[in-house]
Amino acid sequence: MSAAEPREAATVILLRGERPFQVLMVERNPATRAAGAVWVFPGGGVEDADGSGEGRLQAAAVRELAEEASITGVAPETLIPFGRWIAPVSLPVRFDTHFFLARAPEGQEPHPDGVECIDAGWFTIEQMLSDERAGRFPLLAPTRRNLECLQELEYDSIEPLLEAAGAATVEAVRPRLRHPGDPGLALCPGEPGYDTATG
DSSP states (O other), X not given: OOOOOOEEEEEEEEEESSSSOEEEEEEEOTTSSSSTTOEEOSEEEOOGGGOSSTHHHHHHHHHHHHHHHOOOOOOGGGOEEEEEEEOXXXXXXXXXXXXXXXXXXXXXXXXXXXXXXXXXXXXXXHHHHHHHHTTSSOBOHHHHHHHHHHHHSOOSSHHHHHHHHHXXXXXXXXXXXXXXXXXXXXXXXXXXXXXXXXX
């Protein structure tokens, strides 16, 4: 059986404050088809209305941010590419997800749409990663790794962080599954078992 073609998707890692920065997260509805009951950055699939060309990804990210968390005022052209993850080949639903960084607009608080997302809030990176390790804050592997990458950037304010991210090259990450179809065992390049994993 051939692998499902991944659908393009885009998501926003929205930052505010000074170090330790706060990041906007939304909790996915447990009833959703993909990524139910986990905490993620606002985002979703690219649609025809998002246009064509490179700008379609940023347009989709901004649209999803408004739809899922009611945050507006982020200009698509200000989004900084930060990561890209292409889902394992054995999953029945796959996404080619582009992650973008952006500064949060002043004075806005998130409000989940109540359909795709049932909760939303601002959290420090350290808090999210610590709570996940304690079993209180379920994250997907791409979300966790992007948070870890942000944590490794030692900047005290957002602007130099965005500048450094804008100067970096984004390489696509293609995780594999040790057991085909089991997303709980995603392996990244360089991890033990990745080279022999087929899922």
